[in-house]
Amino acid sequence: MSEAAEAVEPKGGELVRRHRLSTRIWHWVNLVTLTVMLMSGLMIFNAHPRLYWGQYGANPDKAWLEIGAIGDAGALRIGPVTIPTTGLLGIYTDGNGEVQQHAFPGWATIPSGYDLASARLWHLAFAWLLGFGLLAYLLWSLINGHLRRDIHITSREWRPSHVWHDVKEHARLRFPKGAAALKYNVLQKLAYAGVLFGLLPLIIATGLAMSPAMDAAWPWLTAIWGGRQSARSIHFLCAFGLVAFVIVHLVMVVLAGPINEVRSMITGWYRLPKDRGE
């Protein structure tokens, strides 16, 4: 949101500069990076599809989450609850029509076949892009004012009445029009801040906490999560937190006008939605 845009209030229907180059680059790099991290991560999970709390956890120990096959049925177990997942999780049919027994199916993993060594190559190489991409973006957004102007949640916006109003507007699928559409609303700010300062740093920190060399160098990094297996569980939960964010993000893009939204993330130019009666 440039200074000029604030000085003369643009009207609905006008083309305005919306996303800075840094935001646009980071967005598309992340599309690739997060896709690779998720899919190679699911393959790594397939090597031991059980999650634990604490420092240790292996087959003889109690897992709080487990994906596997019981006989010829696939199942996801979370605590005491077992959900049948044949065809999707635990047991599925691959592209050649062969029945496979892995937690996540081949279409969701990189590589598509079981290959722990390759999945680790992808995951650990792209982790550098994710980590330093985030660091560079946060630093740059701090310097150019993006965080202060667009993400910072004001005390007025924190008011429960304001948040509730925004929730109701979202539930009715009524989105801001005209110049108001240039500003992120409080739910958007919460979602973006939650990803920038919550999920992404958390998934990187818990990822590093699983490394035995990091554990020797920075023991506190593993200790704060309650141990390596807790860090692994949180890492997995964050991954699905990011998946949930992306799903909501995509739904909102579709509802808000996908061509205009995608164009603004490619070229930076955004056509302001018209007010009713405008």
Added chain:
Amino acid sequence: MNGAPIFTRPKFTRRGLLVGGSGLLLGGCDKLNESPGFRSLLIGSERLHQRSQRLIGGHEPLATEFTERDMSPEFRANGSRNVADIGYQQHVLDKFANWSLIVDGLVRRPLALPLAALQALPQREQITRHDCVEGWSAIGKWQGPQLSMLLDRAEILPSAHYIVFHCADRFGTTPYYESIDLIDAFHPQTILAWRMNGQPLPVAHGAPIRLRVERQLGYKHAKYVMRIEARASLAGLYGGKGGYWEDVGDYAWYAGI
């Protein structure tokens, strides 16, 4: 063909598009995964892991040590759990009384150390977490002499840069082998464990001795170690990548992450 029509109008269902899109993406990723150029780019980051982790921690940080209360009730045995070789089985029957560990290669004084000699050396006991590349962890108590003590006793030559562990267990016809550099070889927690959880090391866990190299993943902790060789380089050692899994499957030689 069951008489079904071969050509049907393609149905662009949402599911079809999703699966098709994912197929396209995956096909691309699988192709990339097999492309030597892209793969060497990915493998290149292993160097980055090693350098950055040693930069952060220096060479000497100790892996976290635990108390007996923190130990896994049952320590999972993984990889080879026994050795079929008749000679090895005879050593098991003899409780390794006639067995000795060879230390050779680029050393001034090659050694052949019986188990009793290893047990008579100053011992280090450590309760540490074993982290498998698959993702699971187990905490156990290990005891044995530090590897540095053996290397000093054998008078390792300045030309040596790697320590290779030759093992009794075989994958097909290939015996297991692993290697570490001198930074890890001389690390205080790098020991040759002959005792585990207060008992002589069980066969399933690599009797008579297994390497403990606590800042790396489980596959570096060679079991059934028969011979320790000091080498100038890993070239010429089987596939040249320094370890069994490294050679057969592109697992990272530096397994600190």
